[in-house]
Amino acid sequence: MIIIGDRFIPFEKIENIKTLEDIKQTSSNSTVCFSYDKEIMSYCFGNNVPYAVKITSLKEALYANALGAKYLLPCTDILEEVQKTAENYLFDSKVLALIEDENEIENLARKSIDGVIFQKVIK
Numbered sequence: 001m002i003i004i005g006d007r008f009i010p011f012e013k014i015e016n017i018k019t020l021e022d023i024k025q026t027s028s029n030s031t032v033c034f035s036y037d038k039e040i041m042s043y044c045f046g047n048n049v050p051y052a053v054k055i056t057s058l059k060e061a062l063y064a065n066a067l068g069a070k071y072l073l074p075c076t077d078i079l080e081e082v083q084k085t086a087e088n089y090l091f092d093s094k095v096l097a098l099i100e101d102e103n104e105i106e107n108l109a110r111k112s113i114d115g116v117i118f119q120k121v122i123k
Helices: 036-044 056-065 078-087 102-110
Strands: 003-004 015-017 029-036 050-054 073-074 093-099 113-116
Touching: 015 113, 036 050, 036 056, 050 056, 050 093, 056 073, 056 078, 073 078, 073 113, 093 102, 102 113
Parallel strands: 003 113, 015 029, 029 050, 050 073, 073 093, 093 113
Antiparallel strands: none
């Protein structure tokens, strides 16, 4: 299981963006994070920029994976559906659950979710 944001486990730098212009202000070795946006995803795909994308539907997950997302961050109500689809279609993208507390990790591991990311990392 991938765990991003725990202070005891080293993790990559995640930088929030809202526009394409924001990407220019990020560190070259970071992963950018944003809400679903086909234009930004296409740019990241074409320029080899690793990204995490917040998604609200299965269709968004399919597009994000097709456009090379490193991480999919689905809202809670579609988390398990996205994970099952990712496994069925052998997504390259990893499905991460957004969590507030480490006590959530065990339950998500039992549901075979690829990983978790603490909310504080992407705020």
